[in-house]
Amino acid sequence: MTPLPTAADVATAATRVAPHVRRTPILRADVDGRPVLLKLEHLQRSGSFKIRGALNALLSAEPPERVVTASGGNHGLGVATAAGVLGVPAVVYVPREVPESKARRIEATGAKLIRHGETYADAAVAARAEPGRYVHAYDDPAVVAGQGTATAEVVEDCQDVDAIVVAAGGGGLAAGTALAAGGRTVVTVEPTGCRAVHAALEAGTPVDVEIDSVASSALGATRIGEVPFAVLRTAGAVPLLVGDAEIVSAQERLWEEFRLRVEPAAAAPFAAWLAGRVPGELPCLVLCGANS
Incomplete structure (x- = not known):
């Protein structure tokens, strides 16, 4: 456990x-x-609390060569911003219907944005297949x-x-x-x-x-x-x-x-x-x- x-x-x-x-x-x-x-x-x-968890996850060990996540928007923006602070490339999967304002801000950080599926769960399945440190939106100590x-x-x-x-x-x-x-x-x-x-x-x-x-x-x-x-x-x-x-x-x-x-x-x-x-x-x- x-x-x-x-x-x-x-x-x-x-x-x-x-x-x-x-x-x-x-x-x-x-x-x-x-x-x-x-x-x-x-x-x-990043416009929400999400950068706090993302930063702690990335700073709790040696910075990875690449960070990957899935998000409905806010977590992805938090991870992308945190990765930018630490100089780590980021890939963010989001559902296809993600609000455009969130998608635009994720891309503005320099992260790679990939739209996939109808829900956060769909995006998460695809994101986990990517190489790199996967930062879960909430199920991570x-x-x-x-x-x-x-x-x-x-x-x-x-x-x-x-x-x-x-x-x-x-x-x-x-x-x-x-x-x-x-x-x-x-x-x-x-x-x-x-x-x-x-x-x-x-x-x-x-x-x-x-x-x-x-x-x-x-x-x-x-x-x-x-x-x-x-x-x-x-x-x-x-x-x-x-x-x-x-x-x-x-x-x-x-x-x-x-x-x-x-x-x-x-x-x-x-x-x-x-x-x-x-x-x-x-x-x-x-x-x-x-x-x-």
Whole structure:
């Protein structure tokens, strides 16, 4: 069995990636008479948190001669950006229907972009046949530990926070959050049409799910990773679901109230919080990306 990452691994990852990532700000706000914290991770290099896990994976061993990955967009951009920082050639497989804005930015890093298949799973099968260091989007202990560095910053900067709320796809960010949360409540939020984490925690084992959501390009994993599942099950994460209409409304409100332009996936935690489903007196919502 693959060794699971630990809180100590997150601390090590934070030291590794700090020179190459932005320490994104936290906005303290009051909305509808309730306090809330917003971790502005959409301001991260590459436009999402994904560069954290990619960098940690590539820095945890000798840099490879070539890095390969598959992605719905954000992870591919994170890996391509990380590879560029380290001077490593990168190949990124994406589904044919990847948003053009994400495809264009991946190519702008100098990485080779290959469109293949209808889903992330299709692209991943093809990518694994390529030579080079394959960096999984979420089912990799080093990637999970790297993603946890965003929450490590939250806990260090705002010690009064009592819950961390993240959007969930394959579970990498959620698992990293659980490792770094220091015992605080961890809440995973998914669209009703992309519920890999929710379904797995409900079933007690990873299961395949159908994908149909406005946020599917970022949260469209058909199955949670084995590593994230093991971490989240042990951590007792609270899984929540939100509808597409709620996500779009939350996305619009973030722009109208704070002038924060984020992708649908990043608005999912705010949607759950607006609906009153998030526990805690002072939760922090991680706005995970802006690559719509």
